[in-house]
Every structure is written in structure tokens, then in C-alpha cells.
Amino acid sequence: AQSVSQHNHHVILSEAASLELGCNYSYGGTVNLFWYVQYPGQHLQLLLKYFSGDPLVKGIKGFEAEFIKSKFSFNLRKPSVQWSDTAEYFCAVNSGSYIPTFGRGTSLIVHP
Amino acid sequence: SQTIHQWPATLVQPVGSPLSLECTVEGTSNPNLYWYRQAAGRGLQLLFYSVGIGQISSEVPQNLSASRPQDRQFILSSKKLLLSDSGFYLCAWSAWTGVDVSNEQFFGPGTRLTVL
Numbered sequence: 001a002q003s004v005s006q007h008n009h010h011v012i013l014s015e016a017a018s019l020e021l022g023c024n025y026s027y028g029g030t031v032n033l034f035w036y037v038q039y040p041g042q043h044l045q046l047l048l049k050y051f052s053g054d055p056l057v058k059g060i061k062g063f064e065a066e067f068i069k070s071k072f073s074f075n076l077r078k079p080s081v082q083w084s085d086t087a088e089y090f091c092a093v094n095s096g097s098y099i100p101t102f103g104r105g106t107s108l109i110v111h112p
Numbered sequence: 113s114q115t116i117h118q119w120p121a122t123l124v125q126p127v128g129s130p131l132s133l134e135c136t137v138e139g140t141s142n143p144n145l146y147w148y149r150q151a152a153g154r155g156l157q158l159l160f161y162s163v164g165i166g167q168i169s170s171e172v173p174q175n176l177s178a179s180r181p182q183d184r185q186f187i188l189s190s191k192k193l194l195l196s197d198s199g200f201y202l203c204a205w206s207a208w209t210g211v212d213v214s215n216e217q218f219f220g221p222g223t224r225l226t227v228l
Contacts, residue, residue: 009153034216044202044219090155099171100217104155 002027004093006103013081014111021076021106023065023091033074034092034100035065044090050074061085083112114139118203118220125227131176131190133223135203138184143205145186146217147178150200159201162186163208198227 007022025031035047048059055067065076074091088107094100115138125131137143147159158171160178168178175194179187186203203220 006155036217036219043221044204046216046218049216099158099161102156104153 002031002093002095002101004091004101004103006089006091006106008106009104010107010109012109012111015083016080017110019076019078019081019085019108021089021091021108023074023076023103024072025074025091025093025101026072027093027095029095031093031095032100033065033067034094035059035063035074035076036090036092036102037087038090039084039087047076047089081108081110083110086110114205114218116203116205116218116220118201118223120223121221122224123226125193125225127195127227128192131188131193131197131225133188133201133203133225135186135188135220136184137186137205140184140205140207142183142208144208145180146204146206147186147188148202148204150202150222156202160188193227195227198225200224 003026005024032051034049036044037047038044047063048057048065050057050067058064063078065074067074086109088105090105091103092100117136119134145162148156149159150156160168160170162168162180165180165183175197176190201223204217206217207215
């Protein structure tokens with residue numbers, strides 16, 4: 001069975017700091033990878049996804065993620081965070097089915 | 113465009129009472145439908161999923177059940193609620209495209225259930 005690990009459960013940053021949230025998965029085959037974000041009081045929504053092609057994926061609001069197959073990783077990055085990036089971030093993986101596996105989430109707080 | 117609705121938004125129920133949470137999707141046909149429970153620090157736990165009317169798969173044994181009486185309607189139920197059923201319940205859908213599994217999920221606003 002596949003599993004997803006998000007190493008950082010709580011991250012606190014100041015505005016303009018750089019962000020990297022880790023995501024590792026355990027599955028040796030072809031995978032589709034997702035990052036979702038849940039802003040306070042809002043629906044969980046897609047931030048970006050990878051399913052093939054360029055392993056560096058760009059999403060909304062200046063976020064990007066890099067798929068490194070050899071490391072089974074799909075880390076999320078943003079060079080300069082804003083207060084409005086305060087949210088909970090979830091990594092998800094599916095491996096050939098329509099049932100993704102989600103990580104436990106990372107709570108990001110950005111201080112103005 | 114597609115939209116997903118869940119109701120009620122919040123619910124407070126006594127232990128032993130029945131439960132019915134409803135989810136409907138608009139603007140798409142034959143969606144895959146999902147029920148999740150979200151707990152703080154524990155991510156999203158998949159409870160049920162459905163690939164068609166009357167087709168329900170359960171991921172974990174529990175006090176809950178799900179039904180899909182119509183193509184775009186997904187209902188989460190319980191005959192007798194337990195304290196441990198308290199939580200935040202999310203409904204989601206994804207497009208059915210056969211073998212293509214790269215489609216993302218779209219989530220509803222959720223229902224906060226408190227069992228007292």
C-alpha cells in the first residue's frame with residue numbers, strides 16, 4: 001500500500017521568508033502527485049499537480065514543486081511567502097487508481 | 113462550471129441519534145464521489161468512495177454507511193451516532209475518465225459534526 005509522509009507538521013515563518021515543505025511517498029511505480037491547500041474557512045483546493053513531463057511543476061500563487069523520482073519526493077516551494085499563504089497544506093499521491101493517499105498535512109503560519 | 117454542495121454546515125447531535133449528511137455535485141456527470149473525515153494533525157481519512165450509482169466501497173470499518181441514490185448525490189449516514197463520530201466531514205468528487213487517474217479532486221465546504 002502506498003503511504004505519504006509530510007515531515008513538517010507545523011511551520012512558522014515571517015513574510016518574505018522562503019518555504020519548502022517536504023513530501024515523500026512510498027510506491028515504486030508510476031505516480032500522480034498533488035499538493036492541496038486549505039485556507040482558513042475555505043474549501044480544500046488544488047495548488048498544483050504532477051502526472052508526467054517536466055518534473056518541476058508550477059502552481060497558483062507562486063508555488064512550485066519538484067518531483068524527484070529517485071528520492072520519492074515531491075517537495076513544495078515558494079521563494080517568498082506572504083501572510084495570505086497561512087493555510088494547511090496537504091500532499092497526495094495516487095498510483096494508478098482513483099483513490100489518492102493524503103499526507104497528514106502541514107500547518108503554515110506566516111507572520112506579517 | 114462544476115460546484116459541490118454539502119449540508120448542513122454544522123450539526124450537533126446526541127449520542128445514539130441517527131445521522132444524514134448530504135453531498136451533491138452540479139455541472140458534471142458520472143463523477144467519482146468520496147467521503148473523508150478530516151482530523152487536526154491527522155490529514156484526510158477516506159471513509160467511502162463511489163464510482164457509480166449504488167456502488168459504494170468502504171475503506172475503514174466504522175459506524176457509518178454511505179449511499180448514492182442518484183448520479184450526483186452522495187449521502188453519509190449512521191443509525192446511531194457515537195462520541196467518536198465527531199469530526200469534520202468532507203465530500204469530494206473527481207472526473208471519471210476511465211484509465212486516466214491524473215484528475216484532481218474537488219472538495220466541498222465540509223460539515224462540522226459534534227456528537228454530545
